Amino acid sequence: MSGPNKQYDPVEVAALDPAEVEQAVADARQAIAAAGTLDELKAARLAHQGEKSPLALANREIGALPPSAKAEAGKRVGQARGQVSQALAARQAELEADRDRRILVEETVDLTVRVPRRPLGARHPISLVSERVEDIFVSMGWEIAEGPEVESEWLTFDALNIPADHPARQEQDTFFVEPAGSGLVLRTHTSPVQVRTMLDREPPIYVLCPGKVFRTDDLDATHTPVFHQFEGLVVDEGITMAHLKGTLDAFVQRLFGEGIVTRLRPNYFPFTEPSAEIDCRCWICGGSGSLDGEKCRTCGGTGWIELGGSGMVNQRVLRAAGVDTDRYTGFAFGLGIERSLMLRHNVGDMHDIVEGDVRFSQQFGMEI
Amino acid sequence: MHAPVSWLRELADVPADATGEDIAAALVRVGLEEEGLHGGDISGPLVVGRVLSVEPEPQKNGKTINWCTVDVGEHGQRLTEGKPQEIVCGAHNFGVGDLVVCVLPGGVLPGGFQISARKTYGHVSNGMICSQAELGLGDDHSGIIVLTELLGADAAADLKPGDDAIALLDLADEVVEVNVTPDRGYCFSLRGIAREYALSTGAAFHDPAEAPDLVVPQANDHGYAVHLTDDAPLGGRAGCDRYVARVVRGVDVTAASPAWMRKRLTQVGMRPISLAVDVTNYVMMLLGQPLHAFDLDTLSGSVGTRRARAGEKLTTLDDVERLLDPEDLLIVDGADTPLAIAGVMGGATSEVTGTTTNVLIEAAHFDPITVARSSRRHRLTTEASKRFERGVDHAVTAAAAQLAVDLLVGHGGGTADEGVTDVDLRVAAEPFEFDTTLPTRYIGLDYPRAEVLTTLRAIGCEVVEPAGDGAGDTHVAVLPPSWRPDLTDGPELVEEVARVRGYDQIPSVLPQPKAAGRGLTHGQRIRRVVATTLAHQGLVEVLSYPFVAPSLFDRLALPADDERRAAVRLVNPLSDEAPLMRTSVLDTLLDTLRRNVARGSRDVAVYEIGLVTRASSARTSAPVPGIEARPDDATLAAILGAVPAQPRHAAYAAAGELERGGPWGPGRQAEAADAVAWALAVGRSVGLELVVSATDRAPWHPGRCAQLALADGTVVGHAGELHPKVTSALELPPRTVAGELDVDVLVAATGVPLDARALSTYPLAHTDVALVVDEQVAAGDVESALRAGAGESLESVVLFDVYRGEQVGEGRKSLAYRLTFRAADRTLTTDEVSALRDRAVAEAATRTGASQR
Numbered sequence A: 001m002s003g004p005n006k007q008y009d010p011v012e013v014a015a016l017d018p019a020e021v022e023q024a025v026a027d028a029r030q031a032i033a034a035a036g037t038l039d040e041l042k043a044a045r046l047a048h049q050g051e052k053s054p055l056a057l058a059n060r061e062i063g064a065l066p067p068s069a070k071a072e073a074g075k076r077v078g079q080a081r082g083q084v085s086q087a088l089a090a091r092q093a094e095l096e097a098d099r100d101r102r103i104l105v106e107e108t109v110d111l112t113v114r115v116p117r118r119p120l121g122a123r124h125p126i127s128l129v130s131e132r133v134e135d136i137f138v139s140m141g142w143e144i145a146e147g148p149e150v151e152s153e154w155l156t157f158d159a160l161n162i163p164a165d166h167p168a169r170q171e172q173d174t175f176f177v178e179p180a181g182s183g184l185v186l187r188t189h190t191s192p193v194q195v196r197t198m199l200d201r202e203p204p205i206y207v208l209c210p211g212k213v214f215r216t217d218d219l220d221a222t223h224t225p226v227f228h229q230f231e232g233l234v235v236d237e238g239i240t241m242a243h244l245k246g247t248l249d250a251f252v253q254r255l256f257g258e259g260i261v262t263r264l265r266p267n268y269f270p271f272t273e274p275s276a277e278i279d280c281r282c283w284i285c286g287g288s289g290s291l292d293g294e295k296c297r298t299c300g301g302t303g304w305i306e307l308g309g310s311g312m313v314n315q316r317v318l319r320a321a322g323v324d325t326d327r328y329t330g331f332a333f334g335l336g337i338e339r340s341l342m343l344r345h346n347v348g349d350m351h352d353i354v355e356g357d358v359r360f361s362q363q364f365g366m367e368i
Numbered sequence B: 001m002h003a004p005v006s007w008l009r010e011l012a013d014v015p016a017d018a019t020g021e022d023i024a025a026a027l028v029r030v031g032l033e034e035e036g037l038h039g040g041d042i043s044g045p046l047v048v049g050r051v052l053s054v055e056p057e058p059q060k061n062g063k064t065i066n067w068c069t070v071d072v073g074e075h076g077q078r079l080t081e082g083k084p085q086e087i088v089c090g091a092h093n094f095g096v097g098d099l100v101v102c103v104l105p106g107g108v109l110p111g112g113f114q115i116s117a118r119k120t121y122g123h124v125s126n127g128m129i130c131s132q133a134e135l136g137l138g139d140d141h142s143g144i145i146v147l148t149e150l151l152g153a154d155a156a157a158d159l160k161p162g163d164d165a166i167a168l169l170d171l172a173d174e175v176v177e178v179n180v181t182p183d184r185g186y187c188f189s190l191r192g193i194a195r196e197y198a199l200s201t202g203a204a205f206h207d208p209a210e211a212p213d214l215v216v217p218q219a220n221d222h223g224y225a226v227h228l229t230d231d232a233p234l235g236g237r238a239g240c241d242r243y244v245a246r247v248v249r250g251v252d253v254t255a256a257s258p259a260w261m262r263k264r265l266t267q268v269g270m271r272p273i274s275l276a277v278d279v280t281n282y283v284m285m286l287l288g289q290p291l292h293a294f295d296l297d298t299l300s301g302s303v304g305t306r307r308a309r310a311g312e313k314l315t316t317l318d319d320v321e322r323l324l325d326p327e328d329l330l331i332v333d334g335a336d337t338p339l340a341i342a343g344v345m346g347g348a349t350s351e352v353t354g355t356t357t358n359v360l361i362e363a364a365h366f367d368p369i370t371v372a373r374s375s376r377r378h379r380l381t382t383e384a385s386k387r388f389e390r391g392v393d394h395a396v397t398a399a400a401a402q403l404a405v406d407l408l409v410g411h412g413g414g415t416a417d418e419g420v421t422d423v424d425l426r427v428a429a430e431p432f433e434f435d436t437t438l439p440t441r442y443i444g445l446d447y448p449r450a451e452v453l454t455t456l457r458a459i460g461c462e463v464v465e466p467a468g469d470g471a472g473d474t475h476v477a478v479l480p481p482s483w484r485p486d487l488t489d490g491p492e493l494v495e496e497v498a499r500v501r502g503y504d505q506i507p508s509v510l511p512q513p514k515a516a517g518r519g520l521t522h523g524q525r526i527r528r529v530v531a532t533t534l535a536h537q538g539l540v541e542v543l544s545y546p547f548v549a550p551s552l553f554d555r556l557a558l559p560a561d562d563e564r565r566a567a568v569r570l571v572n573p574l575s576d577e578a579p580l581m582r583t584s585v586l587d588t589l590l591d592t593l594r595r596n597v598a599r600g601s602r603d604v605a606v607y608e609i610g611l612v613t614r615a616s617s618a619r620t621s622a623p624v625p626g627i628e629a630r631p632d633d634a635t636l637a638a639i640l641g642a643v644p645a646q647p648r649h650a651a652y653a654a655a656g657e658l659e660r661g662g663p664w665g666p667g668r669q670a671e672a673a674d675a676v677a678w679a680l681a682v683g684r685s686v687g688l689e690l691v692v693s694a695t696d697r698a699p700w701h702p703g704r705c706a707q708l709a710l711a712d713g714t715v716v717g718h719a720g721e722l723h724p725k726v727t728s729a730l731e732l733p734p735r736t737v738a739g740e741l742d743v744d745v746l747v748a749a750t751g752v753p754l755d756a757r758a759l760s761t762y763p764l765a766h767t768d769v770a771l772v773v774d775e776q777v778a779a780g781d782v783e784s785a786l787r788a789g790a791g792e793s794l795e796s797v798v799l800f801d802v803y804r805g806e807q808v809g810e811g812r813k814s815l816a817y818r819l820t821f822r823a824a825d826r827t828l829t830t831d832e833v834s835a836l837r838d839r840a841v842a843e844a845a846t847r848t849g850a851s852q853r
């Protein structure tokens, strides 16, 4: 490297000549502007900003100038290099933007193709209705109780005041477990869970007993031998049939919609006394029984839909479970989950619910 | 139970303008369920016609039709009015000159059947000659109505062609059909239905058992001999506690029953048969008391009851020879010959036949349980057994017998014996105490004492109030009426009080539990998570019936001693093909998968969560104690202990593509590793890292089956690809994958709050190792060894390559792992990482014989 040379006249250094510097800048600008791609710009950068570029060489000469000339030459070259840098940066930005635009256009994908590559699964709507019903009662401070499906006859019938010779026991089309006389059946309702709960703990009891039950019916559009129920049981001090009605009203409004009310009709069930059939006002026709001048099909024109059975827990049932009947009263009710699903979602055929066709579950997804 | 409105009007003061619908509504209000409303749906022209000519015309189909001309008076089609009408008729039970019933074009028959002139068998038929069935008068399709036969010659004498047949046959009469619940046996009679109608509306009730023209004589000692014995009463109750026997001699049993009686029987759903049978049925329908008519001359001097003897046989009226049971109560004659199963069905030998002239009428009161058991035992539900099972009014016995005698004599001639037998062994019913505040306590609505007492008396109870001023005493003594054996305790009377005021008066009050609920249990929450996790893996939840065939276990290739063969068997399965309860959820889920594939879904992934049943080896039967009080602890334990274990399982199965192919590239078939991954996902979703090990278990492929276990070794389940023989035996797609997990194990293993691990933010250090092992060595075992050897700083182990080839030698494979380390408190140095890796490799060498490549 050459050190300061006092003999040197800056005017004699051609590279530092103002005209030369100006020319170098002009050359650089032209090359930069001419660069049509980022690669060409890279070449222009090397040629006009690199170590061997005229301005870099000029810059190197400044050190050899006498001090008096250094400042001016330094300023001149510095400005020139600044201008080149700016031009490069501006062109770089332009070319990058061009490239990005082009690539993004090229990368366009048709996202309207609706085939799911990894299909989502689904819950069965019976499970979803069941869980929804459970949540409604849990929100009212109740608990959920469960029990076995192969159950003792005593818990399924006797403890519920359905003795062996009672006509009601014949009407329950029961699956019996071998050997005959085993004392075991497939439960025909979830009521044995109620009895288990009462045997298990002291009142107050507020429990919902959902689950699978069995009757020897044939499968058709509205019946299935294996179906799901939820039964409610409350045993507490001062419980009345008005509490039963209040609970049912609150429940149907939360499951079927605001403004739906229930109606109780006298009926007979061995495990309750007094007993009541539960109807709820038809939400399709609003209780009028007709729709667009035709008989409402959902309620058969009656304005009411049968939901299930209910009543005050029979004293005999309470006693069999060891509940103090002088102190406590209770109510119970039972409704079908399949029926609730069919009514709430307009399912026309039981086959769709029980046959396990994935298309049935898939239309509901994960929430109901 | 069917109640014809015209009949009901004789027993209760039904307002003249009340319709069938009004009556049904009144009955529903007090607790009878409306089943239907029949009749009244017929409109004319429906007229009397006289057959003028009958021309039989054989048809190609082998049938012969009759082309008739019928005089229908002034009726008829335009242009033919007043002229004989041409009508085609398929029946043959009539001839020229007979009076028949014709429906003419424009008429409507029950069921909305519109009649018009139509061309048939080459003629234009201007209407139809009607059968009883077509008019809703019964199920007799055998021929058309010939009015002289239906109504009797006298009644038909004044009829002329063109007369309105709707009025003549009372076809406008409606019939209300109600469902009778088991506690209201008395409603299996017009008398009971009328009583309920009166109770509901306040209308006057006229008891047909106390009709002014029904004169019931006192019993005397010269009636037909009756001997009641019962050496094995059920539950201490005599099989028969009242038996009335009456004799009518010289009856013409071939005489026709009166038309009104036959019509009423038809309306209530019974077929008119013969005078003796029709009379007993009519009285039963009116009063609810089943009767039996014997041919007196077949009996040997007396009748009575006794329990059957083992091995004894009786041929019942339905021509079935029945082997009797010592619990069956029999009616026997003086020679001890069985005549009938009491309250269920009579025998063939003593049946009233066409040659019978002397008839014995039996009206008795039998024990409900005895009748119920006999009826069930012999699979014989009759009109009589239905009523006795539910309880018959034991006070109506003599009146019912008298009414039958009157009707027999009235329509069949003959005379009734003066002797009247009434063996009455009834135990007087005791009143029970009733707290008149109970309705208010139970219903939550105020029922004043006066209202309670009025209602109880209205339903027929005798109510005795305490002597003295009774101030402060809310109890009364109540004796329910003889027709209400169901009323035995306070709550039953509460229902009566509540239903008479009306259930619609009950207010709606939401009860508030005093203590807040505990929400879902841990197990219920875990189950929901498992279900949701599987759905999020792309599996679809389905349900299947839990019934399986014994041969399924062979098709699943379960070993002979496999615990899953210990299935609970049903006595009366839905199908004899599938009498067992499933022992795994896969037992039935796989068939659901098959059905989906059969329906055209090529790519299916399903799961089900449900109970499985394993028969316990102990096989004790569950005791059935009484229900007067809570069973003692030992009995309760025996009941609960006899119920087999029913763990909750989650099972899944998939076939076809899990990831779909398309314009973006090829799809990916479900493979064994997916089945394992789903199990691991289920574990992770509840905070458990399941341990995978290779195993061989049916129904899986022996080389593609993984066992999933908890860290302590407890088995959770299995997953993998099904055995090719199983997929072919079950008609599943090849390469179907499946898994089954015990959810109860997952529940038991969770529930303790997890201690969170502190996160280190020091840099990661990666190092790769390639380990050569024997082909049989499971990658999972190598990984476990690496983890054990590397210690706590190891953050992850990932297998990223498996190589087989010359360089590693025959029967060996090279597993390439990336180990990632991170210390909790510092940046690890290169030397530290190398040392940790060497320890990991050394452990793998010790445990699996691995050598570093």
Ligand SMILES: [Zn+2]
Pocket: A282, A283, A284, A285, A286, A287, A288, A289, A290, A296, A297, A298, A299, A300, A301, A302, A303, A304
């Ligand atoms: Zn409606």
